[in-house]
Amino acid sequence: MAQLVARLVRNEKVRGSIPLRSTSYPQLMRLVAWLVFVPLQLLWLPVSIIGSVVVGIRQIFGSRRLGVSQTAVEIINGRWAMDVFGLADQSEARRLARVLPNTSTAALGLVLFPLWLSRHVAGGPFVYPTARPHAALASVNFVPWRTERIDSVLDNHTDVQQYVILGSGLDTRGYRQLAGSSVRVWEVDTAENIRFKKLHIAKAGLNTDSVSYVPANFSDDSWPDSLRAAGFDDTQRTVFLMEGVTLYLTRDQVRQTLRLARSLGPTGSVLLMDLYSSDVVALAQRPLARRTLALTNEEVHLGVNFRHQPLTEIDEVLSGIRLERGRVELLAPNRRGGALMAVVECRFSK
Numbered sequence: 003m004a005q006l007v008a009r010l011v012r013n014e015k016v017r018g019s020i021p022l023r024s025t026s027y028p029q030l031m032r033l034v035a036w037l038v039f040v041p042l043q044l045l046w047l048p049v050s051i052i053g054s055v056v057v058g059i060r061q062i063f064g065s066r067r068l069g070v071s072q073t074a075v076e077i078i079n080g081r082w083a084m085d086v087f088g089l090a091d092q093s094e095a096r097r098l099a100r101v102l103p104n105t106s107t108a109a110l111g112l113v114l115f116p117l118w119l120s121r122h123v124a125g126g127p128f129v130y131p132t133a134r135p136h137a138a139l140a141s142v143n144f145v146p147w148r149t150e151r152i153d154s155v156l157d158n159h160t161d162v163q164q165y166v167i168l169g170s171g172l173d174t175r176g177y178r179q180l181a182g183s184s185v186r187v188w189e190v191d192t193a194e195n196i197r198f199k200k201l202h203i204a205k206a207g208l209n210t211d212s213v214s215y216v217p218a219n220f221s222d223d224s225w226p227d228s229l230r231a232a233g234f235d236d237t238q239r240t241v242f243l244m245e246g247v248t249l250y251l252t253r254d255q256v257r258q259t260l261r262l263a264r265s266l267g268p269t270g271s272v273l274l275m276d277l278y279s280s281d282v283v284a285l286a287q288r289p290l291a292r293r294t295l296a297l298t299n300e301e302v303h304l305g306v307n308f309r310h311q312p313l314t315e316i317d318e319v320l321s322g323i324r325l326e327r328g329r330v331e332l333l334a335p336n337r338r339g340g341a342l343m344a345v346v347e348c349r350f351s352k
């Protein structure tokens with residue numbers, strides 16, 4: 003077991019790991035996995051606590067010291083886990099995470115070891131990370147679920163040559179998945195986050211051939227001009243991606259960002275975004291969470307009430323913007339208080 007832990011902490015692939023996106027496996031093995039997981043996790047608790055403290059301190063205080071987003075770290079940690087657990091190929095995220103000073107993949111490996119071992123026993127996704135979470139586990143699986151959902155929508159739009167990632171954070175799609183010889187990817191984020199990302203993308207040795215960086219802030223209207231100045235062609239059909247961003251903006255800022263994005267692409271372009279339920283936003287607005295986010299100048303605003311008429315609420319966000327609601331995916335739609343989040347495809351209409 004010590005060897006297995008060491009390999010996980012060193013970020014090594016383990017031979018015989020689980021096939022990507024496996025979905026069916028015997029119920030008996032799941033039961034055995036629970037029998038392994040519960041006692042192991044109890045014994046492992048001190049290690050998990052120390053590991054979590056290390057990850058948390060690096061994420062919050064490391065990001066504060068560097069002047070960058072702590073929430074972007076949360077996402078790359080999730081994608082690191084997706085790759086390590088064999089849920090999806092996120093090898094670029096894994097390489098980037100390893101060189102970031104504001105996370106610790108070694109500590110993450112220690113925290114997640116009981117889950118990782120149990121997943122191998124179960125022979126498929128087990129508790130976390132999973133892209134098809136049971137409702138009770140949905141709230142810990144935001145990142146795998148939305149990453150997988152968005153990737154699947156992106157797979158339907160491979161015929162475009164321009165991608166704009168709004169609030170790109172530490173997203174690594176531009177370094178392989180969306181990259182191509184005739185494809186351009188623009189990453190838009192605040193100047194501090196862009197500077198930090200460029201530095202660490204170089205350290206991780208990722209291929210930046212397709213990527214251009216656009217420092218900008220969605221609270222003013224100048225980012226479309228910066229995008230054009232960075233070579234964006236507004237006559238070409240484009241996919242805009244705004245993942246994990248809307249909740250950090252006010253409703254007016256989200257609508258203005260959507261309006262500006264709409265003004266940038268011809269009919270046939272697409273914008274993908276996720277929206278969060280008012281319940282999720284209320285949790286992140288509690289005093290401790292609010293104070294923690296404030297350490298990196300982040301705060302949450304837009305929550306959508308998904309309790310009764312989620313589609314009507316989504317249409318309300320889009321109203322008057324010439325964006326037509328396409329495919330909508332809801333996380334935990336049968337939850338009593340309504341879905342936790344939505345991934346929304348918006349088509350550019352005339």
Ligand SMILES: C[S@@+](CC[C@H](N)C(=O)[O-])C[C@H]1O[C@@H](n2cnc3c(N)ncnc32)[C@H](O)[C@@H]1O
Nearest residue numbers: 071073074077169170171173192219220245246
């Ligand atoms: C939770 S991260 C998501 C990152 C990325 N989209 C992903 O899924 O990996 C949110 C990102 O949005 C950026 N962001 C938030 N508000 C912004 C604003 N007003 N202008 C520009 N970027 C913003 C943050 O800097 C951060 O990098």
